[in-house]
Amino acid sequence: MGQRFDPLLAAAFSTFGKLSLSPSHSLLIRCDDEVSGLVIENEDSRKYWPERFHRPVVFGRDMRYCYATLPELVGDEGFQPVIWIDPYEEIYALPIASDVNRFFETVSRYLDVVADEPDFKVRQVPSVAFPWEVPELLAADAALGVMIRAGKFDPWMYSGDEASARAIRDWVGKIQSARRNP
Template identity: 40%
Template sequence: MIVFGGDLYTYATVPRLADARGRQPVVRVDTYEAPDVMPVASNVDRFFDTYSRYLEAFVADPDYQRTGDSDLHFPWDATNILARDERLVELMRAGSFDSLMKNGDDSTRRWFEKVTGSAPR
């Protein structure tokens, strides 16, 4: 992975998953306790688009409007936004991130199913 940003969490690209045009998927890396990796975009441009849409939802949240704070967290509460990135969903369904997500727990699995639309009905 190539790290390109971070504060509480780090965002990185994954060169081995580059597409034919060289665009690399983006993952969120949390090393606070056990290393945890979550795919968040099919490329850097899609990451910025997705994150900006999340911020729009964040500031539109009634709690944020009232108190200046919100319980919406990225990427946990952005599953519908992430699901719009068809290439990301394709990579997730193909298992492309499985080796990076080996420390995921049940909540990560449920999040993954929401993004990919593979949740049991």
């Protein structure tokens, strides 16, 4: 794919090959000796996405949304932050973890929230939308907050109309507020 690969993500693929929560929600796209979903997913997405979205490495999907690492924001230890991409209409991304380990921790805490929903036990569909409705979970990742405040994710976050940009700024404010008031 021509991108630096996150070592934590490489270890996860090596261990699991694929990790799905449901048929439409893969934390790790199938990547093994028979199928390289990682290559297929990234080649397909790059055909339709604007240039700035060719750099993230997509590794998972939640229906129409994608999880991706950002190789150009690699840290000193080689770890890359994770973003959630909404590729429809005006494509944009939201930062969701400072690295792959924090991504899995946050998803785990999100699943705890969902499992406690009375409706989820009946409908099997979460009423709490990730990542929009869980800023307190993202606020637990202090390194992510530092990166957001430094504007590291701005090229991927703010690409649409003013109403979308305002919604994203409000969401970032909720993360920062949750960080200050745990």
